[in-house]
Amino acid sequence: MATYKRSVRVEAPFEDVWEFHATGDGLVALTPGWMHLRIESERGPDGEPDPEALETGSTVVSTIRPFGVGPRQRWVSDIVAREREDDYAMFRDEMAEGPFPRWVHTHSFYRDDGATVVRDFVEYDLPGGPAGRVANPLAWIGLEPMFRYRHRKTKELLEES
Helix, strand or coil: CEEEEEEEEECCCHHHHHHHHCCHHHHHHCCCHHHCCEEEEEECCCCCECCCCCCCCCEEEEEECHHHCCCCEEEEEEEEEEEECCCEEEEEEEEEECCCCEEEEEEEEEEECCEEEEEEEEEEECCCHHHHHHHHHHHHHHHHHHHHHHHHHHHHHHCCC
């Protein structure tokens, strides 16, 4: 399994950054337009639609159509872990259905002297079996612009002017 990681320091309060990332609206706001993301449904751990926050046991069903090419691809993410302490928070989503054989994304947040450090850590396998595993390091070409956008957008939306 390959990994990707990226961090950014956001000059915004820890609570604001954490709460923003804990919703489907945050996901939409941080996804580049070229992905053509559409949230089809969100369910909380008890099956309730459109939960206020994505807690452990929640599921997000979305579709993407990268660059507007080809049919929409279904992406089902399960929130498999969520923790919150005074100076640290995290949640982990795991792709249950979608274009990757394996995709586990851990979002971590650290209080840092009035600001917040956001860390993304992704464990993934590309499709294609053995050939996909050989190409795993090349996924950086697609992941880096995506996460660079996400981090820039987080700063743009949450940092005080």
